[in-house]
Amino acid sequence: MDLAELSDRQEITDVITAYTRAVDTSQWDKLYDVFTEDAVLDYRPTGGPSGPLSEAIPFIRNLEGFTVWQHLIGQIEITFDNAERSSAKAVAYFFNPMVAPAPDGGSNTIECGGYYRHELVRTENGWRSRHMVDDLIWSR
DSSP: OOHHHHHHHHHHHHHHHHHHHHHHTTOGGGGGGTEEEEEEEEOGGGTOOEEOHHHHHHHHGGGGGSSEEOOEEEEEEEEESSTTOOEEEEEEEEEEEEEEEOTTSSEEEEEEEEEEEEEEEEETTEEEEEEEEEEEEEEO
């Protein structure tokens, strides 16, 4: 592995981090720096839509019904699709606790976990995700 590949791997990791930070801080416009203009975000495993970012953002904003939420990203597997490293796939494990207000004035914590599956391309503005699946595996 050479320095250029290490740099690509770090940049891809940064894209995944930028996605979760934008969501966790409700900075919805920052999602446009994560995805290509023609990206498809697939939230069907979580009961949401599959479509462009303009359709995904209203679904993601459902998190605003919680008082707090936070992603924790675990291991990230990155595989490049070709020798030029112009495209790649990444699977990132996630854990996402969310706190909801309870009717009695307290709170309830909901936890979920799964994989963010990204297909990424190198663009003139750096790596961007062109397809993402929110692959929810469990919740409690």
